[in-house]
Structures are given as C-alpha cells and as structure tokens.
Amino acid sequence: xxxxxDIFQGIVxxxxxxxxxxxxxxxxxxxxxxxxYGGYKKFFEPLIMIPMGLGICLxxxxxxxxxxxxxxxxxxxxxxxxxxxxxxxxxxxxLQPVYxxxxxxxxxxxxxxxxxxxxxxxDYLLKRPFYSFFLxxxxxxxxxxxxxxANLLGFNLRDSASIAMIGGADGPIVIYTSITLSPKLxxxxxxxxxxxxxxxxxxxxxxxxxxxxKKLIGIEMVELSEKKISAGQKFAFSGIICVLFSxxxxxxxxxxxxxxxxxxxxxxxxxxxxxxxxDTLLSGSTLFLGFxxxxxxxxxxxxxxxxxxxxxxxxxxxxxxxxxxxxxxxVLYKLxxxxxxxxxxxxxxxxxxxTAKVAQKCASEANPRAVIIEYAMGANVAGVITTAIICxxxxxxxx
Amino acid sequence: xxxxxxAIKFMLTSFFIAMIISFLTAGIIGVLTxxxxxxxxxxxx
Numbered sequence: 001x002x003x004x005x006d007i008f009q010g011i012v013x014x015x016x017x018x019x020x021x022x023x024x025x026x027x028x029x030x031x032x033x034x035x036x037y038g039g040y041k042k043f044f045e046p047l048i049m050i051p052m053g054l055g056i057c058l059x060x061x062x063x064x065x066x067x068x069x070x071x072x073x074x075x076x077x078x079x080x081x082x083x084x085x086x087x088x089x090x091x092x093x094x095l096q097p098v099y100x101x102x103x104x105x106x107x108x109x110x111x112x113x114x115x116x117x118x119x120x121x122x123d124y125l126l127k128r129p130f131y132s133f134f135l136x137x138x139x140x141x142x143x144x145x146x147x148x149x150a151n152l153l154g155f156n157l158r159d160s161a162s163i164a165m166i167g168g169a170d171g172p173i174v175i176y177t178s179i180t181l182s183p184k185l186x187x188x189x190x191x192x193x194x195x196x197x198x199x200x201x202x203x204x205x206x207x208x209x210x211x212x213x214k215k216l217i218g219i220e221m222v223e224l225s226e227k228k229i230s231a232g233q234k235f236a237f238s239g240i241i242c243v244l245f246s247x248x249x250x251x252x253x254x255x256x257x258x259x260x261x262x263x264x265x266x267x268x269x270x271x272x273x274x275x276x277x278x279d280t281l282l283s284g285s286t287l288f289l290g291f292x293x294x295x296x297x298x299x300x301x302x303x304x305x306x307x308x309x310x311x312x313x314x315x316x317x318x319x320x321x322x323x324x325x326x327x328x329x330x331v332l333y334k335l336x337x338x339x340x341x342x343x344x345x346x347x348x349x350x351x352x353x354x355t356a357k358v359a360q361k362c363a364s365e366a367n368p369r370a371v372i373i374e375y376a377m378g379a380n381v382a383g384v385i386t387t388a389i390i391c392x393x394x395x396x397x398x399x
Numbered sequence: 400x401x402x403x404x405x406a407i408k409f410m411l412t413s414f415f416i417a418m419i420i421s422f423l424t425a426g427i428i429g430v431l432t433x434x435x436x437x438x439x440x441x442x443x444x
Binding site: 125126129130132133136137140144145147148151152156157160161229233236237240241244248382385386389390393394397398 | 402403407409410412413414416418420421424425428429431432435
C-alpha cells in the first residue's frame with residue numbers, strides 16, 4: 001500500500017494537510033481553471049491568462065515530498081536568495097532558471113517592452129504631443145492617489161507605490177516596480193495587475209457610457225493624416241527622447257531603453273530584428289511570464305490578508321485612472337470648444353492598444369463616422385511614457 | 400500618521416515631476432517637429 005501511495009503522492013499531499021489549506025488549493029484550482037476558460041473564450045487576454053491559469057493548476061496539484069521533508073513542487077522556489085541556494089534551486093526546479101535570470105532583475109519586463117516598442121506606432125504622439133501627454137497625465141490619477149490609500153490601509157511606502165502602479169495599467173512596469181520595491185509582494189501585485197489589465201476591456205466601456213453623454217461620445221474629429229511624419233523623424237525623436245529619459249531617470253533606464261530600442265528598430269526598418277522582437281521575443285517572454293507567474297501562485301501566497309487588500313486596491317487604482325482620463329478628456333473638450341472627443345481620455349490609460357481600441361469602439365457605437373483611433377493611440381503611447389516616468393520617480397524616491 | 404504625510408509628499412513630488420517632464424517632452428517634440436517642417440518648407444520654395 002505504501003508503494004502505491006508513494007506513486008500517487010500528489011493526491012496524498014493535496015488532501016494531506018489541514019482543511020483550510022485544502023480549501024485554498026481547491027479555490028486556486030478553480031481560479032486557474034477560470035483563467036484558462038476565460039482565455040479560451042477570449043474574455044480574458046489568452047496570451048497571458050492561459051499559461052498563467054495552467055501554471056496555477058499545476059503548482060497546486062503537482063505536490064511531492066522534497067528532500068528536506070516538506071511538501072513542495074518542482075516548479076520554482078521564489079524564496080531562494082543566497083547564491084548557493086539559487087545554484088541548488090536551479091538543479092531542482094525546472095522554471096528556476098527563467099525566474100532567477102529574467103524575473104529577479106526585471107529582464108522579463110524589458111523583453112516585453114522591446115516587443116511592445118517594436119509594435120508601437122509613435123506617429124500619432126508626434127502629431128499631437130500636448131493633447132496626448134495631457135490625457136496621459138490625467139489618466140495617472142489612480143497611480144498617484146492609490147499610494148496614500150494603500151499606505152492608509154497598512155502597507156509601507158514601497159509596497160504602496162508598487163500597488164499604485166497597477167493604476168498605470170502597464171504590465172511590464174508593474175512587474176519592474178514591484179520586483180524592485182516589493183520583492184515579497186511581487187507575485188501577488190503582478191498577478192492582480194495582469195488579471196485586472198485583462199478585464200479593463202470590459203470595465204471601461206461601462207464607465208464611459210455612465211459618465212459621458214452619448215452626444216459627446218460620438219463627436220467626430222479632424223483626421224490627422226494631413227500631417228506627415230517621416231520614418232527618419234520618428235527615428236530621431238525616439239533616439240533623443242530615449243537618451244534624455246535615460247539621463248533623467250537612470251533607475252528606469254533599462255525599461256525606457258528597451259521600449260525605445262523596439263521603436264528605433266521599427267523605424268530603422270531592420271526587418272529581421274523587427275520580426276524577431278515582434279514574434280519570437282514578445283511571444284516567448286509573454287508565455288514564460290504567464291506560466292511562471294502562475295507557478296508562483298501557491299497556497300502560501302494566497303493565504304495572506306494582504307492579497308485581498310491588493311485585489312481591492314488594484315481595482316480602485318484602475319477605476320481612478322479611468323476617471324482621471326475621462327476628466328482630462330472632458331477638460332480638453334471644453335478647452336477646444338467641442339473639437340476633442342472626451343472619450344479619448346480613457347486611452348491615456350496606458351494599456352496599449354486595448355484602451356485606444358475601447359475609445360474607438362465606444363465612439364463608433366455612438367456615431368459610426370467618428371474615427372478617433374489616431375488620437376487615441378497618441379494618448380496611449382504617451383501613457384506608456386508617463387507611466388515609465390512615474391515608475392522612475394517611485395523607484396528613485398523609495399529604493 | 401507621519402508615514403501617511405510622507406506618502407502624500409511622495410505622491411505630490413512624483414505628480415509634479417511627471418507632469419513637468421511629460422510637458423517638457425511634448426514641448427521638445429513640438430519644437431523639433433516645427434523646425435523640421437519649416438526646413439522642409441524652405442527647401443520646397
């Protein structure tokens with residue numbers, strides 16, 4: 001009988017400990033399954049949620065007795081800190097090389113940012129820089145206000161800043177900030193961040209419809225296509241802005257540099273690098289990001305009161321950012337005497353290109369002739385830059 | 400309470416820095432774009 005139990009030790013260890021641990025494991029299995037189903041049905045972002053969901057299911061079922069006598073798994077040990085512990089962990093845990101070499105130094109965020117950079121068209125930002133940055137800074141309301149709110153709820157300043165970055169709605173920046181400022185809460189903050197980022201597509205249209213009259217949602221705007229920006233101009237601007245930001249914010253230089261490396265490769269027309277960054281690098285990084293994050297979500301992480309608070313604060317941050325963006329859009333609408341569609345404000349939330357698509361979708365529903373996607377993409381790209389600036393401020397002030 | 404005041408200070412500092420840098424960037428982009436456009440206009444005439 002013992003031999004049979006040794007073979008099926010996953011089942012024994014799953015139901016072995018106390019009732020509360022088993023309940024949490026079952027809950028996590030349900031959550032993992034829900035993420036996979038949501039990704040399959042496309043109401044969650046499938047690229048990230050399917051591998052994350054599977055990772056959660058596997059890490060909470062593949063339980064075995066480790067050489068030290070404790071129940072564990074063969075996925076990843078996020079607690080290994082000393083060099084000899086890390087070397088040992090790499091021999092045992094199959095995702096440990098990915099975690100140690102790409103998560104703990106923020107490389108995974110930078111690789112994803114390179115991929116996003118190479119897919120980003122900065123044309124629209126260069127055509128309307130002031131509108132774009134105004135909307136972007138307005139849509140950072142959640143990133144700013146959530147910091148003191150989280151602090152009031154008992155988080156220290158570093159953790160509060162990491163949680164507040166969820167309001168910036170930019171996954172790689174959330175990873176980079178939390179791994180730098182709050183390594184202990186990194187998994188919870190990042191998983192919550194990515195979960196919410198994949199549902200903003202569903203949340204924001206309701207906010208727009210609730211806060212902006214239909215007449216204003218459907219405002220038609222002058223097309224931007226009459227202004228021509230050459231590839232050379234975009235290439236030069238990207239280089240100048242990248243170096244300038246690197247000079248101003250050395251702490252966020254890897255992140256900003258990676259984003260603009262992607263933009264520069266795109267504008268330089270280096271097709272081989274462009275294809276590599278857009279397909280292989282971005283897809284590979286996203287796959288391993290999702291799977292490793294899922295594999296980090298074990299019962300020890302969830303059995304923590306702070307996770308519930310992060311769930312609440314994350315949604316507060318994103319709602320505040322959406323409200324700020326829409327308010328900014330409304331201010332521009334008033335300042336320009338009705339020429340700017342206030343819905344554009346939501347695109348200041350830097351979830352590229354999701355929020356820009358949300359803005360366009362809402363405008364099209366109200367008025368099929370309203371084409372605002374160009375302006376929206378400008379605000380969207382400005383949002384990425386602004387979020388990176390805030391990330392740099394938080395890291396520089398609090399590290 | 401001290402830490403909360405500190406949090407407010409951090410928030411305001413970050414807000415003003417982010418705002419200034421964002422508008423500075425917009426200004427640089429605006430100026431450079433208009434210079435390029437003017438030069439193009441000169442060449443064209």
